[in-house]
Amino acid sequence: MSLNLLGLGHFNPGNEITNQFLEDLDIGTTDEWILERTGIRSRRTALPLDYIRETRNADVRAAVEAAEISNAAMGANAARMALERAGVGAGDVGLVVGGGCAPNTVSPAEACNIGRELGVETGCLDVNSACSSFIAGVYMLSLMDEAKLPDYVLLVCAEPMTGTVHYEDRASAVLWGDGALAAVLSTKHAGKAKLVGQQLHSDPGGADKVVVPRLGHFAQEGRTVQTFAIRKTTGLYRDMHGSLQDDARNFHFVGHQANLRMLESVCKRCDIPDELHHSNCEHLGNTAGASSGSVISQRWDHWKKDDDVCVVGVGSGLTWGSYLMRFEEDVAA
Numbered sequence: 001m002s003l004n005l006l007g008l009g010h011f012n013p014g015n016e017i018t019n020q021f022l023e024d025l026d027i028g029t030t031d032e033w034i035l036e037r038t039g040i041r042s043r044r045t046a047l048p049l050d051y052i053r054e055t056r057n058a059d060v061r062a063a064v065e066a067a068e069i070s071n072a073a074m075g076a077n078a079a080r081m082a083l084e085r086a087g088v089g090a091g092d093v094g095l096v097v098g099g100g101c102a103p104n105t106v107s108p109a110e111a112c113n114i115g116r117e118l119g120v121e122t123g124c125l126d127v128n129s130a131c132s133s134f135i136a137g138v139y140m141l142s143l144m145d146e147a148k149l150p151d152y153v154l155l156v157c158a159e160p161m162t163g164t165v166h167y168e169d170r171a172s173a174v175l176w177g178d179g180a181l182a183a184v185l186s187t188k189h190a191g192k193a194k195l196v197g198q199q200l201h202s203d204p205g206g207a208d209k210v211v212v213p214r215l216g217h218f219a220q221e222g223r224t225v226q227t228f229a230i231r232k233t234t235g236l237y238r239d240m241h242g243s244l245q246d247d248a249r250n251f252h253f254v255g256h257q258a259n260l261r262m263l264e265s266v267c268k269r270c271d272i273p274d275e276l277h278h279s280n281c282e283h284l285g286n287t288a289g290a291s292s293g294s295v296i297s298q299r300w301d302h303w304k305k306d307d308d309v310c311v312v313g314v315g316s317g318l319t320w321g322s323y324l325m326r327f328e329e330d331v332a333a
Contacts, residue, residue: 006191007086007184010297011077012044019239029170039260043177043285047160056167063163071104072113075158078180083280086184096124099133101288131315133289139200146187159288166217177285181293197324206318234319236312257281257291258315301332
């Protein structure tokens with residue numbers, strides 16, 4: 001089943017963690033070291049910069065209280081942009097699906113917190129699949145009975161990832177940024193694009209490779225995870241290109257924004273030209289499940305009716321997935 005995309009929205013908080021800020025923390029990293037390994041120059045955080053300097057976020061429980069904007073509020077801000085672009089009111093939404101790596105509450109579902117921020121009264125639930133949460137949400141909706149889905153579904157992925165980082169750990173500190181992504185989807189009303197070719201795969205044997213404990217800091221086996229991400233992203237892109245590429249259309253690539261060097265490796269392996277590859281991790285860092293879609297949202301007014309966007313994501317689980325965003329109208333028209 002294809003899903004119609006009516007609107008897409010993103011949000012990133014204003015506080016900026018530059019490479020110089022991390023260098024000044026004296027954790028054994030420099031701007032040159034970070035750029036060489038990740039290609040990331042800066043990230044956004046909901047945390048006050050003084051809080052990070054003074055506490056290094058040693059207690060992740062304190063980060064929720066210290067944040068200048070809640071995770072739900074970030075998600076709601078992205079949702080408002082998506083709804084406005086779709087021309088749909090919050091009261092028209094018949095289902096809110098949330099998801100992400102580190103919700104502020106395990107209970108209630110973060111979707112309920114976002115729904116409260118938006119003032120909606122409808123079904124709310126989470127589909128959590130770490131950095132692949134948005135893709136997992138798209139995949140789950142594609143499996144549902146079209147007749148039973150409401151007219152409008154709001155899919156939101158809000159990620160307060162800097163709150164999971166111990167800022168004594170340079171390997172983690174250089175990667176993460178905060179952000180949110182939202183989409184208005186429908187099977188009953190036409191939109192600017194269709195989502196087709198949804199895939200989702202997991203290898204639970206690697207569940208211990210990337211972990212965010214409920215009351216602990218983010219940790220991963222960096223080299224293992226990056227190798228996995230490059231291999232799976234390359235495979236999914238080639239599969240999508242082989243099955244869905246149309247010579248009459250542009251085949252763009254947007255990958256999970258783990259880091260720029262990983263994405264460059266995928267582009268080299270798959271012969272993806274620069275003009276068809278889009279990213280934002282250089283200035284926003286890895287915003288987890290919000291990352292790939294936020295790239296598309298930032299470029300919203302540029303998409304044309306002959307554009308196809310191959311979106312590929314990877315995450316803890318280990319999980320990987322993809323979908324194709326096929327534009328049927330010029331967005332700016």
